[in-house]
Amino acid sequence: MEADTQTILSWRIEDIDLSQIVRLRAAVNEDLLLLLCAASFIESGSDLYTSNLSAFFESDPEVFGWLNQHWENEELQHGRALKAYINNVWPDFDWGLGFKNFLDEYSKICSLEAFEKTWALEMVARCVVETGTATLYRAINEYSDEPVLKTITDNIRNDEVRHYKYFLKFFKKYNQIEGNSRFSVLSALIRRAMEIKNEDSEIALRHVFLVRYPAQVYNKTYMREKIARVNKLMRTHISIDMCVKMLLKPLDLPSNIQTVLQYPLVKIARHIFFR
Ligand SMILES: [Fe+2]
Numbered sequence: 566m567e568a569d570t571q572t573i574l575s576w577r578i579e580d581i582d583l584s585q586i587v588r589l590r591a592a593v594n595e596d597l598l599l600l601l602c603a604a605s606f607i608e609s610g611s612d613l614y615t616s617n618l619s620a621f622f623e624s625d626p627e628v629f630g631w632l633n634q635h636w637e638n639e640e641l642q643h644g645r646a647l648k649a650y651i652n653n654v655w656p657d658f659d660w661g662l663g664f665k666n667f668l669d670e671y672s673k674i675c676s677l678e679a680f681e682k683t684w685a686l687e688m689v690a691r692c693v694v695e696t697g698t699a700t701l702y703r704a705i706n707e708y709s710d711e712p713v714l715k716t717i718t719d720n721i722r723n724d725e726v727r728h729y730k731y732f733l734k735f736f737k738k739y740n741q742i743e744g745n746s747r748f749s750v751l752s753a754l755i756r757r758a759m760e761i762k763n764e765d766s767e768i769a770l771r772h773v774f775l776v777r778y779p780a781q782v783y784n785k786t787y788m789r790e791k792i793a794r795v796n797k798l799m800r801t802h803i804s805i806d807m808c809v810k811m812l813l814k815p816l817d818l819p820s821n822i823q824t825v826l827q828y829p830l831v832k833i834a835r836h837i838f839f840r
């Protein structure tokens with residue numbers, strides 16, 4: 566199993582020399598590490614929802630095969646890579662405990678995950694998720710001045726962009742058959758974008774805090790303020806232009822309309838995600 570995984574991954578965390586981490590530079594940015602650790606929890610829980618997603622597309626061998634052979638292994642490696650980085654910078658942090666607690670809560674939400682009504686619309690939802698991760702890792706990559714983290718997040722960002730392209734390709738394939746209206750596609754886009762904002766990262770961040778700051782477990786104000794600070798950190802660095810461009814692609818708008826819509830949509834997105 567391990568040998569198979571090695572042959573299909575486009576990069577391997579084992580090939581990155583973690584001893585080159587500039588620890589002082591990494592450790593000084595506590596908020597970024599909190600965010601990375603939360604991301605490591607979400608990525609490491611990928612197999613939980615991959616099985617649901619795979620089952621949804623089981624009758625299409627192309628999609629089913631790609632999800633199981635590539636996508637899931639790549640997402641899990643993102644989790645391993647970020648975990649390895651955190652372990653190096655925070656050697657006393659009990660990652661396993663935080664992840665276990667996170668999974669206990671997150672698995673309940675995942676098992677209830679509602680898929681979109683059709684295959685094409687579910688692919689739209691997946692495009693939204695990959696847009697979120699691609700823009701997040703690009704932001705971290707540009708924000709960080711620690712060279713090993715730059716390498717890791719550059720690799721992850723490339724994977725996420727590739728995932729987006731695959732899901733977009735699958736969306737086009739299914740939408741040719743289903744012929745969903747632009748309104749249906751837009752509804753799916755908005756629905757999933759709103760969900761991203763609310764759920765996963767907040768649960769993950771809370772479980773990072775509970776292990777990192779055990780003395781503050783009952784201090785809800787402290788937690789709330791910390792979560793707000795970490796969220797703000799990346800909101801100010803994420804490229805809204807890139808985000809909107811990627812989100813608009815499934816709508817397949819004529820280029821003149823896309824150009825006209827781009828500016829007001831960037832403003833709307835900034836208002837929704839960055840308030
Ligand atoms: Fe990922």
Ligand SMILES: [Fe+2]
Pocket residue numbers: 640695698724725728
């Ligand atoms: Fe991804």
